[in-house]
Each structure stands twice: as structure tokens, then as C-alpha cells.
Amino acid sequence: QCRYNSTGTSPSGNVTVDGKSYQTDEWHNLSSNITASISRRLHVQKDHPISITRSIIESRFPSPTFKYHNNFFPVVSTQQNFDSLGFPVDHPGRSKTDTYYINQETVLRTHTSAHQADVFRANESEGWLISADVYRRDAIDRSHYPIFHQMEGARMWDRTKAPNGDIAAAVLKDIEALPKHSMKVEDPNPPTHPERNPLQKEHSLTEAEAIAAHLKKSLELVVVEIFSRAKAAAVSANPDFVDERLKVRWIEAYFPFTSPSWELEIFWQGDWLEVLGCGVVKQDIMDKAGQPQQLGWAFGMGLERIAMLLFEIPDIRLFWSKDERFLGQFRGLSENLDNLRRFVPFSKFPSCYKDVAFWLRSSSSSAGGGSRANTQDFHENDVMEIVRDIGGDVVEDVAKVDEFAHPKTGRRSLCYRINYRSLERTLTNEEANGYHEQVRKALVEKLGVELR
Ligand code: FA5
Ligand code: MG
Numbered sequence: 001q002c003r004y005n006s007t008g009t010s011p012s013g014n015v016t017v018d019g020k021s022y023q024t025d026e027w028h029n030l031s032s033n034i035t036a037s038i039s040r041r042l043h044v045q046k047d048h049p050i051s052i053t054r055s056i057i058e059s060r061f062p063s064p065t066f067k068y069h070n071n072f073f074p075v076v077s078t079q080q081n082f083d084s085l086g087f088p089v090d091h092p093g094r095s096k097t098d099t100y101y102i103n104q105e106t107v108l109r110t111h112t113s114a115h116q117a118d119v120f121r122a123n124e125s126e127g128w129l130i131s132a133d134v135y136r137r138d139a140i141d142r143s144h145y146p147i148f149h150q151m152e153g154a155r156m157w158d159r160t161k162a163p164n165g166d167i168a169a170a171v172l173k174d175i176e177a178l179p180k181h182s183m184k185v186e187d188p189n190p191p192t193h194p195e196r197n198p199l200q201k202e203h204s205l206t207e208a209e210a211i212a213a214h215l216k217k218s219l220e221l222v223v224v225e226i227f228s229r230a231k232a233a234a235v236s237a238n239p240d241f242v243d244e245r246l247k248v249r250w251i252e253a254y255f256p257f258t259s260p261s262w263e264l265e266i267f268w269q270g271d272w273l274e275v276l277g278c279g280v281v282k283q284d285i286m287d288k289a290g291q292p293q294q295l296g297w298a299f300g301m302g303l304e305r306i307a308m309l310l311f312e313i314p315d316i317r318l319f320w321s322k323d324e325r326f327l328g329q330f331r332g333l334s335e336n337l338d339n340l341r342r343f344v345p346f347s348k349f350p351s352c353y354k355d356v357a358f359w360l361r362s363s364s365s366s367a368g369g370g371s372r373a374n375t376q377d378f379h380e381n382d383v384m385e386i387v388r389d390i391g392g393d394v395v396e397d398v399a400k401v402d403e404f405a406h407p408k409t410g411r412r413s414l415c416y417r418i419n420y421r422s423l424e425r426t427l428t429n430e431e432a433n434g435y436h437e438q439v440r441k442a443l444v445e446k447l448g449v450e451l452r
Contacts, residue, residue, distance in 0.1 A: 108135035112152035156296035186249035276301035
């Protein structure tokens with residue numbers, strides 16, 4: 001009997017990630033284009049827009065209060081990525097359809113929070129920033145890519161070091177020391193809410209409110225910093241540039257490792273774009289890291305999203321381009337952060353849309369089929385992964401355009417529309433057909449679907 005996973009790699013054997021070898025098992029679901037991209041480390045490549053964005057944000061969190069970590073290895077244990085942060089065992093983020101597993105206990109980190117516990121335990125500074133590549137099996141469109149970059153930040157205050165043990169007073173003093181800004185921010189909710197956003201039992205309301213205020217102010221200053229530089233870049237490109245009034249808002253959120261928690265959204269090109277999640281660190285995390293006397297905040301932000309705002313970069317695939325028409329536009333900017341230039345898109349090449357329609361197998365015929373897709377356990381991310389594996393960056397977008405169930409048999413039929421469009425050249429119809437034919441074959445081989 002043969003067991004398949006979504007990428008068709010053999011279940012047991014070895015895989016080498018950035019020079020380190022790992023034993024694989026039936027959880028393994030890495031594809032070769034992911035393994036190949038791990039070494040790119042865009043966040044530390046000189047003059048790369050992700051790296052420039054990182055430097056600008058770091059400048060808002062100065063050393064030595066903040067220590068910077070930019071070289072943490074991307075392979076972590078499920079303990080680091082999930083358990084250390086209080087993720088329940090049945091959390092959907094742990095599933096093979098969402099996360100890249102090397103083996104049952106080892107994953108490519110899905111967020112920089114995977115390193116929180118270790119850095120808290122080391123306790124080397126009052127604050128820290130971690131920038132790194134993170135990995136998620138996800139949809140394919142212009143703002144989602146299976147590898148992206150996050151910056152994690154935290155700032156702690158020590159109860160034993162605060163005058164009279166009064167943390168709130170110490171935090172308020174630090175808020176006074178932050179620069180003022182005049183950006184308007186919507187923040188309609190109270191700092192804590194008994195059901196939606198509870199205060200932790202170890203914290204007084206005054207403490208939590210002070211830490212929250214410091215957190216929000218620090219992150220608002222990041223937005224001000226980014227947008228003042230984005231505006232300067234836009235004005236230098238176009239003297240008639242009119243700034244659409246910047247709109248920013250805080251909304252309530254939930255994370256297993258912070259409470260209360262929030263997300264920050266920015267209104268951009270007609271929609272609210274989520275740029276970060278954050279909150280007051282759960283005391284349980286600090287206790288387990290051997291630092292029960294520390295209280296503070298943490299955030300995690302998406303560097304691509306910020307870089308897209310900063311330079312007006314329209315497609316997330318561009319960050320991976322090695323084309324001089326992309327990279328050349330940023331050359332020299334890291335020495336010149338006060339004189340950024342807006343990205344000038346190169347001409348768009350034509351789209352080539354191809355549809356693929358198929359029946360899922362009925363659930364009853366799934367016996368012995370391993371993870372092959374039947375009506376019950378089909379997951380769209382498996383289709384995305386197959387398309388990504390074959391088309392790579394030539395695929396701009398994959399969208400479900402039709403779905404129905406057969407009235408008698410209950411079998412489900414799905415249709416996906418794939419947009420083949422290179423950022424760098426015009427694809428011939430034969431090339432697009434070639435990719436599409438491979439996709440059709442792989443769907444049958446790997447998911448066991450029946451083409452229509
Ligand atoms: C997290 O990953 C939490 N670890 C953040 C956090 C850290 C909360 C510390 C509290 C304390 P989330 O899954 O929402 O949360 O991702 C954080 C940010 O990463 C998002 O706001 C977004 O800016 C970015 N992001 C998420 N998914 C993608 C994606 N597929 N492509 C690009 N950016 C993404
Ligand atoms: Mg989120």
C-alpha cells in the first residue's frame with residue numbers, strides 16, 4: 001500500500017535544509033521550490049527592499065534597549081512553534097494543510113513567535129527584535145506567498161527593578177520619553193474587555209493599560225516613520241502627488257500567547273490591510289521562561305506588507321525576483337534611507353487564464369488512499385501547493401470559480417482558474433499549456449481526483 005502526501009515526496013528518508021540533514025517521516029510535506037528558497041534570506045540582503053524595511057523599523061527600536069536577532073535558523077520543533085506558545089493540540093494551524101513539516105516533531109517556523117520563549121529565557125536585554133523568513137501553506141494571490149518575512153518585537157519591565165515595584169509608573173515614564181505624533185488613529189475599544197480581551201489575573205488594570213499604551217504608541221510611531229518616508233519617496237517621483245488621508249485603526253484580536261491582544265490595520269488602495277498582531281505577553285510564558293518578574297508586550301508584523309506600502313510594490317512575487325529591473329531600483333538605498341525612491345513597475349505581461357475542473361473521490365472509496373483527496377478531507381492548499389510546485393512564480397493567482405455537489409451521488413466537483421503570468425516576460429500559449437497539462441496530471445496522481 002502506498003501513502004501519498006501532497007507533494008509526492010517519499011515519506012521516509014532524509015532532507016537537507018541549508019546544510020543540515022533531517023530524518024523525514026509520513027508527516028513530511030516540503031516541496032523542492034520551498035527547500036530551494038530557504039537560503040535566500042532576503043531580510044539580510046543588502047539593498048533588498050525587505051532588508052531596507054527591516055532597517056527602518058529597527059531604527060524606531062534603538063540598541064542597546066533592543067537587541068536585534070536576524071540569523072535564527074528556520075527549522076524549529078513543534079514545541080517551539082506551537083506548544084511553548086500555548087497552542088491547543090487541535091489548533092488548525094498545526095495541520096499538515098497549513099504548515100510545512102519536515103517530520104512529525106519538526107517544522108519550518110510559521111511565525112517568528114517560535115523564538116519568543118528562547119529569547120525570553122536568555123534574558124539578555126530589556127527588549128529585542130527578531131527578523132526572519134516564515135513559511136505557510138496558503139492561497140496564491142498578489143499578497144500571499146508561501147514564504148514571507150516577519151519581525152517580532154518585545155519590551156519587558158522587571159518588577160524587582162522598578163522603583164517601589166511600581167511597573168505602571170516605570171512604563172508611563174518610558175511613554176513620556178517617546179516622540180509625539182499627530183497621526184489620527186481609530187481605537188474604539190476599551191484596553192481590556194472581560195470576554196473579548198481579558199486582563200490577566202497576574203496584572204493590575206493600571207499595569208496592563210500602561211503596557212498597552214506603550215505598545216500602541218511604539219507601533220504607531222513605526223507607521224508614522226514608514227509613511228513619512230513613503231510620502232517623501234512618492235513626492236520625489238511625482239511633485240503633484242496628493243496624499244490620500246492615511247487611515248489607521250486598532251482592532252481587538254486573539255492570540256494564545258498574549259492578552260489583551262490587538263491587530264493594526266491600515267486603509268490602503270481601497271481596503272483595510274492587516275499589518276501586525278500584538279498584545280500583553282501572557283505571564284505563563286514568562287514563568288516558563290524562568291522570568292516571572294518580567295512584564296511586557298510583544299508584536300509580530302509582516303515585512304512584505306510594510307515594504308509594499310513603503311515602496312508601492314504591487315505583487316509579492318517581486319520580492320523573489322532576481323531581475324535587474326527589480327533589484328536595480330533599490331541599489332544604494334541602504335546608505336540613503338532618507339532619500340528613498342518609489343518602485344516603478346515594469347510593464348505588465350499578458351495574463352493567460354486556464355481552468356481545471358475535477359471530481360473529488362467519494363468518501364467511501366478512500367480506504368487505503370492515505371491523504372488522497374476525497375470529498376471529506378480535501379483541502380484547497382493541496383491544490384495551491386501542486387500549482388506552485390509546477391508553475392513556481394509564473395502563477396499570479398489561483399481562484400476557485402465553481403463548486404457543486406452531484407444531486408444523487410453527493411460527489412463534489414470543483415473548478416479552479418489559474419492565471420499564468422510571468423512578471424518578467426511574455427509566456428507563449430504553448431508554455432502555459434505545458435504547465436497546465438502538468439498541473440492536470442499531478443492533480444490526478446497526487447490527489448486522486450477525476451478530471452472533467
Ligand atoms: C502571527 O503570526 C503572530 N505570531 C503575531 C504576534 C506576535 C501576535 C507576537 C502577538 C504577539 P498573524 O498570523 O496574524 O500573527 O501574522 C502576523 C502578520 O504577518 C500579519 O498581520 C501580516 O502582516 C503578516 N502575514 C500573515 N500571513 C501572511 C502572508 N501569507 N503573506 C504575507 N504576510 C502575511
Ligand atoms: Mg492575523
